[in-house]
Amino acid sequence: MALAVSDCQQLQDNQFRFGLFIKQRCGSILPVTELLTAPYGRVPVMNRLPSLFLSHGAPTLPIDPSLPSAEFGALSAQLPRPEAVLMLSAHWGTAQPVVSTSTAPDTIHDFYGFPRQLYEIQYPAPGAPDVAQRAAVLLGDSGIRTDAQPHGLDHGAWVPMLLMFPDADVPVAQLSIQPHLDAGHHFRVGRALRSLREQGVMVIGSGQITHNLRAADFSARPEDADPRVAEFTDWFEARLAARDIDALLDYRRQAPHAVLMHPTDEHLLPVFAALGAADDDYLLTIQSLGTYQRSLAMTNYVFRTA
Incomplete structure (x- = not known):
């Protein structure tokens, strides 16, 4: 089933009635059952891979059946398999960019008060120090100074990696974000x-498309x-969808309710x-997984080669 552009808003407004949909460029909309046969999932890995933004949700995403964990695997199945991942997570912030050089990154349980089984999860993916080194060189060539350290994987990194690559066989390196710097800086990093x-x-950015925990209602x-x-x-x-980069970089002034949705913007900077x-x-694919706890939207974006 494909819908015209004029139907996009109506479908978006009724996403719970229709179930999970993946929207391509907001005009060609496919249900997951059709997306499973979409041709772009068969692109050879050595072609240019897409870049992604993932809303990683709560740390309980892997263990809470009420949350849309399976949809991350459905999305991963339709993407070319990477040789490695470079992850930028909202939960690792530093004054200037730092790349992780660990060959076997620890699984960091950087949260408190959750069920014991969550703290028992390990994600033993190999590190990708070669990718970290290449990233540092590229950033340096662009005038962005970078440090290195053997950092582990915080939950903004390992939770989506676990859901997308459950065998932990894709090497992963992390690159820190700079919470005190703006969207333009992170765009230049990308x-x-x-x-x-x-x-x-x-290249995957992991955060949350809306993130105001004070406005959350955990019973909603x-x-x-x-x-x-x-x-x-x-x-x-x-x-x-319009590739309006200038407006996006100025989102805190231009977007409706921007400061309410992001009192601090570290969870949006990875996008x-x-x-x-x-x-x-780029061609944009939007995977809308709904809004949880009243204020936390779960939406993933894929930026593919045209």
Whole structure:
């Protein structure tokens, strides 16, 4: 089933009635059952890989059946398999970019008060120090000073990796974000890393498309979402579809309810790195997984080669 552009908003407004849909460029919309046969999933790995932004949700995503964990695997199955991943997580922030050089990164349980079984999860993926080194060189060539340290994988990294690559057989390196710097800085970081996509490396930003924990209601149902969440995400996704980079980088001034959706913007900064790593004429795929706890939208973006 494919829907015209004019039907996009209606479907978005009724996403819970229709179930999970993946929206390609907001005009060609496929249910998951059709997406499983979509041809772009068969692209050879050595072609330019897509860059991704993932809303990693709560740490309980791997163990809570009420959360959309399986959809991450469905998305991964339709993407070319990377030789390695370079991950930028909202949960590792430093004054300047730092690459992780660990050959066997630890699984960091950087959260408190959750069920014991969550702390028992290990994600023993190999590190990718060679990717970290290449990233540092590319950033340096772009005038962005970078440090290195043997950092482990925080939950913003290992939770989506576990759901997308459960066998832990894809090497992964992390690159820190700079919470005190703006969207433009992170876009430039992504732009410096763009050529990694031609070398079998998938650049992934992991955060949350809306993230205001003070406004969250942990007893709310998905249909109880604050309508302002959709107003913000609709604006953001329309600008992504139009490739309106200037407006996106100025989102805190231009987007409706921007400061409410992101009182601090560390959970949105990774999307700008993924956007910077994308081609100028990228094709956008939107995987909308609903809004949880009233204010936390779960949406993933794939920036593919045209």
